[in-house]
Amino acid sequence: MPTATCRCGETIVDDRWEKLDEIIEKHRAKQGALIPILHEAQELFGCLSEDVQLKVAHALGISPAEVYGVATFYSFFTLKPRGKHKIAVCLGTACYVRGASELVRALKEELGVEVNGTTKDGRFTLEVVRCLGACGLAPVMMIGDNVYGRVKPEKIPEILKEYQ
Amino acid sequence: MEFYRSHVLVCGGTPCVLEGCKAVRDALISEVRRAGLAGEVKVVETGCLGPCDMGPIVVVYPEGITYARVGVKDVPVIVEEHLLKGRAVDRLVLGTGAKEKGVVSYERPPYFELQQRIVLRNCGMIDPDSIDEYIARDGYRALAKCLTEMTPGEVIDAVKESGLLGRGGAAFPTGVKWSFTARATANQKYVVCNADEGEPGTFKDRLILEGDPHSIIEGMAIAGYAVGADKGFIYIRGEYVLSIERLERAIQKAREYGLLGEDILGSGFDFDIEVRKGAGAYVCGEETALIESMEGDRGEPRLKPPYPGTCGLWGKPTVVNNVETLANVPPIILNGPKWFRGFGTERCPGTKVFTLTGDVNNKGLIEVPMGITLRQVIYEIGGGIPGGRAFKIAQTGGTSGGCLPKELLDVPMDYFSLPEAGSALGSGALLIVDDSHCIVDIARCFMKFFKHESCGKCVPCREGTDRLYEIVDKVAQGNGRLEDLDLALELSRVMQVASLCGLGQAAPLSLMTILQYFGDEFREHIVGKTCPAGTCGF
CATH class of the missing domain: 3.40.30.10 (Glutaredoxin)
Structure with a gap:
């Protein structure tokens, strides 16, 4: 089981990163996959932390700046964890x-x-x-x-x- | 097929859901069963009926009696009195539906009197989750007619002749738009339905999609056939949860029935649709920004030309149409362009769906012929201003539209007359404001919105929206200067001509009309340092 520390604050020892891999795989072939991936990633993690953005960028072979640019453009996405x-x-x-x-x-x-x-x-x-x-x-x-x-x-x- | 003596329609649009329509529907079903009427009376959850302010709405057919604000506790009375004994329940009837006490009448409440329903033909009439009910009301017949009797060119000609103008706000002739894409040569073309409805005060697309999702699917398939596209996308606001659910189900059903997918109706025409969720950016309602967003980028508008019709999604020719535009297409094909021209005005045929909000008695979704006057809408359909207050402003076209004073209440509402009065018809938002509100405060609210929603790509809009907000805010704080008003007007004109997309071009319109018609109130704030409405604190 992969472990990581999400910058949302929690120490994560769970399968969310594997799930993120699955999400990326599911959408990868689609054109314009980034936004649907970010939608599901945010649902999974609660926010789009730097780690999540980096992971998505590497998996899609695009620059982290591009992911960050999109994540900060739309009001639906948040980089910081929100309340419950x-x-x-x-x-x-x-x-x-x-x-x-x-x-x-x-x-x-x-x-x-x-x-x-x-x-x-x-x-x-x-x-x-x-x-x-x-x-x-x-x-x-x-x-x-x-x-x-x-x-x-x-x-x-x-x-x-x-x-x- | 089973036949029922009565149908009880329960509005299941979002506003009625908020008012508790699900509990009312469940109570109706169990009460009808308890009364032994299950074989005679059918309870159906429909899309939006319109009078959103008076929900939950229940309509009983064949009488067509509309009940407003129905609570669970009212259900036994309706079943006992109306469905068993055939007497309308007066105290719940909307408007003057039952004039003679206790007698079931077929008269329609005044709210519906002036309305003509083309786009909303099925909203509130059918179960949106039932493709059979859509088909029973001539659904997919227009698509079948196109595929079996008409060439793509004939379809485009029919839409051209109908004079249908884009209903998203820009009013570009739909048939002409289609012909650009049809003429373009490419190995792939797309049809995109713009359901990224973000104009404040507008919720028509949401309720059309909730109430009649198949009409959009059919409209898109016809557009695909006309221009030679085999793939469609619906770009929809992420917040429209119920619309998305119903669309997904409708698309699935249409595929099962062979009305989407490969070789539709054995014609050799392929077409399929995918739903893409937006992520919350007002500017994505602009078609090139929408395309950027669909490609997975920041939703910033592109330089035009080239227009999407020839170079759109992933560089391919793309037709982008608004939800309401597409909903108009099947009836036009089925009944012919001449029939469509029988509604509305010469230059603006057809109807327009408006969302009536603000300080008005009856708020909700209405569909009226183009060219109706503001006065008719506000006083005859909207039931006037509540609480004995006086009318002050009507803002047409949402926040990017202009504000009209009472002297202009008789302007016909269409895509040509309103711009002549300095405003716009836009997407069909209609906000009514009474005299308790301060015009400077309202203007500040508009300017704050654009300051926030400007995407920042072009200078006139990015800087202009900021500065306009600053100027209005200064006036509201009591620090305004008269020369600032001239500056605001000059800046507004620059934004109108120099901004890259419709957002920046339309952003100053509300302020310009406010300064034109309510300039005195601004000057009172600046010179007299008083706020006549008592809203601005200084």
Whole structure:
């Protein structure tokens, strides 16, 4: 079993690197394989650490700079580990006019973090995102894959409790 | 095939899912069974019906009664009163569906009155996971007609004659676009469906894909036949989880039915489709940036020409069409270009799907003929402004569109009239803002968006979006100067002509229209140091 230290902080003695090999093999023949590989690699590791990027670059025979360039271009990819639950508040215009900035303020206070920050216990990461495409229910936020519509700032503590 | 006396359709679009439609559907199924109606009444989960603000939505056919905000607790009443006794449940009926108390009527609520559904013909009508239901509503007949009765040239001519313009925002004639790719010689050509819907306030493509995935597959296959491509890609936002699931299932089903794959319907035409997920970059909605992203690179737009039609994905001729554009194709082929020209206006035939959001009573997805006025949409379909407030701005075309004041409410909404008024139809986002909001604050929100989403490749956009934000932010902080407004306008004009792609060219549009129509409010901030709406803190 290969071992490695992920720069996410954890010491890894597991089969994730083997799984990464499988992911790379699965997509390698495809044209434009890099983004689908990074999608799955991030799902596997939680973030795209330097080690993961290097590994992908070497396997595909492209420069690490190219991988880094792609990983930092798209908002979906992250180089740093996120909290267990990612909170994404939509700041699209429809949400903005329905009070999304109040929501961000309330979340910052409740969690004690700034935007893009992760709580000390590693439970939540707060992010603001562009339009989530659920504008009829503005303001909208997502926690993990769950979408919350017409969120009122005073409801925040109650919603967060579901994730304790 | 089984026949049912009634069909109960439960909207399963994302907004209704958030409102708990799954529990309502399950309750309906068990309550119908309990009442002994399982052989007579069929409960179907459909795609989006439109009034997203009033979900969960349930429609009972054949009466066509629409119930809004249905909770699990309402289910026994609907089954008992409506399905057993044939009396509509008045308190849940949307709009004026049942005027005479207790009598089931066939009248449609005003929300649907002005709508004409071509693109959304199946949304909310069929189970999106059922290819049979799609076929039963003439699905794949247009593809069969193309493959068996028409040459590729005739297909292109039909689309040209229909006058269909690209619905992603650029309004380029679809048939002409196809003809470029058809004429190009290459050993490989591609069809790409642009489903990277990122314009703030737009969610039409999401709901079309969720509600009627087969219409996109059919549209793409027809495009492939017309231009000579055997491979299609759907580039879709990674966040659209439900759309991706339904598309994957639909593609699989179409393959099983021999409607995708090799030798479709014995015609010798091969076509298959692959779904590629985007990774969150607004600029990838621009077709060359999208192509870069599909090739696995940073999604930065290319210099044009060459255009994708002749040199696109992996250097091959590529047709890139928006979801809504492709959904229009099968009905055009089936009913003919003349039929299509019967909708909308002379220059802009057909319909447009809009997403109505912001400070308006009925929010949601609507499809109306091109050329309808803003006033009709806001007041007749949207039900006006809530809370007794006054209308202030309508932003058409999403964040990259312009802002119109109440004096321009009667402008027809199409791809030519709105630009004449300084705005754009764009992708069909329609944001309504009431008088409680400060125009400077709204402008700042727009500019912040572009500052963040500019990809940084070209200078006018990279620097311009930053500077415009700076100027508006200064005004909002109470530190604005009058000469800055002239500077903003000058910079905006440079961005419009010198930016590499549509993002930078459209970025200043909202600010330009705001300065044109609401300049006084900016000047009050600068000279009077007051914010009339009381939003800016100084």
